[in-house]
Amino acid sequence: xxxxxxxxxxxxxxxxxxxxxxxxxxxxxxxxxxxxxxxxxxxxxxxxxxxxxxxxxxxxxxxxxxxxxxxxxxxxxxxxxxxxxxxxxxxxxxxxxxxxxxxxxxxxxxxxxxxxxxxxxxxxxxxxxxxxxxxxxxxxxxxxxxxxxxxxxxxxxxxxxxxxxxxxxxxxxxxxxxxxxxxxxxxxxxxxxxxxxxxxxxxx
Numbered sequence: 001x002x003x004x005x006x007x008x009x010x011x012x013x014x015x016x017x018x019x020x021x022x023x024x025x026x027x028x029x030x031x032x033x034x035x036x037x038x039x040x041x042x043x044x045x046x047x048x049x050x051x052x053x054x055x056x057x058x059x060x061x062x063x064x065x066x067x068x069x070x071x072x073x074x075x076x077x078x079x080x081x082x083x084x085x086x087x088x089x090x091x092x093x094x095x096x097x098x099x100x101x102x103x104x105x106x107x108x109x110x111x112x113x114x115x116x117x118x119x120x121x122x123x124x125x126x127x128x129x130x131x132x133x134x135x136x137x138x139x140x141x142x143x144x145x146x147x148x149x150x151x152x153x154x155x156x157x158x159x160x161x162x163x164x165x166x167x168x169x170x171x172x173x174x175x176x177x178x179x180x181x182x183x184x185x186x187x188x189x190x191x192x193x194x195x196x197x198x199x200x201x202x203x204x
Contacts, residue, residue, distance in 0.1 A: 001027050002183055006047055006057030010040050019043060028181040032194040035204025041187045045153040049084050050077035083144030085154040089136050091128040097139055098124040104146035114142040117172050133160040154186045158193060170197055
């Protein structure tokens, strides 16, 4: 269970807005998040991950206080055991596909399974510059899963994938996330692409 009660000021084109969220996410659930551009969806994910600090509130994960503005508790991002799929992928240009995964886990069987999941097993020695946008996006998803995190945060994770690849990947991801009992939050500009997959919906 992830419990998030936060407030964060946002810079907006038409003045300042305040992002206010009071929400609980059940363990193992998948929540699709959508809303207009600039509403704070990406900021919300980064707050949970520990990459942005809100002015007010608390974040509690499985009974552990990750953040408390009043008592100044703020567990560093690297200790929150979250997998994050960034909109711009944030891949390491000098690392191959396999090195991206091996950097996160030493479990060889898991690495092989992830490579097959993302259909990147024949490209494992390629670096990002030699990959298409869709292949880079799949690598970003696999890297987020490599540590078998209890929480995965995805920011537009399927935007570069064609319909066939997206359908196949979503079906396989659903199995893996359930197996890991991972709580998943997915920001998408197209909520229809997650129809029948997500358990919950959050609208900004």
